[in-house]
Amino acid sequence: AAVVGAAFAVAGAIMQGVTRNPLADAGVLGINAGAMFVVALSFAFFPHMPYSYLMIVSFIGAVLSTVLIFVIGSATSGGLTPMRLTIAGAVMAAL
Structure with missing residues (x-):
């Protein structure tokens, strides 16, 4: 469990570093919503x-x-700026 938690922490730090956005995570950027949408389509x-x-x-x-x-x-x-990336992710999550 500790290794999985450490992997999540490293993944979050990498995402925040690459996007230069301290608020960046998969939920805010809309990545979770895109994954769930494709899973829902596959079920349908x-x-x-x-x-x-x-x-x-x-x-x-x-x-x-x-x-x-x-x-x-x-x-x-x-x-691409951190603010535009966050707004694009929020738009993607809203769809």
Whole structure:
């Protein structure tokens, strides 16, 4: 349990360092929402899919939502800033 907790702490520190945003986490940036959305779609379209595939499906959804959030955040003329990244993540989570 301690190793898993340490891994989560390191992942959070890396995310905050890369985005230069002290509030950055997977929930604020909308990554969790993207992963859950893809899992819900997989339940709707593939109801007999084995549960062991859910981890792969949620990972794919998290990666796709992360890419989309970075694209939305950097689409303006000013480039990607921590504030734009947070707002793009909040928009993604709201959808």
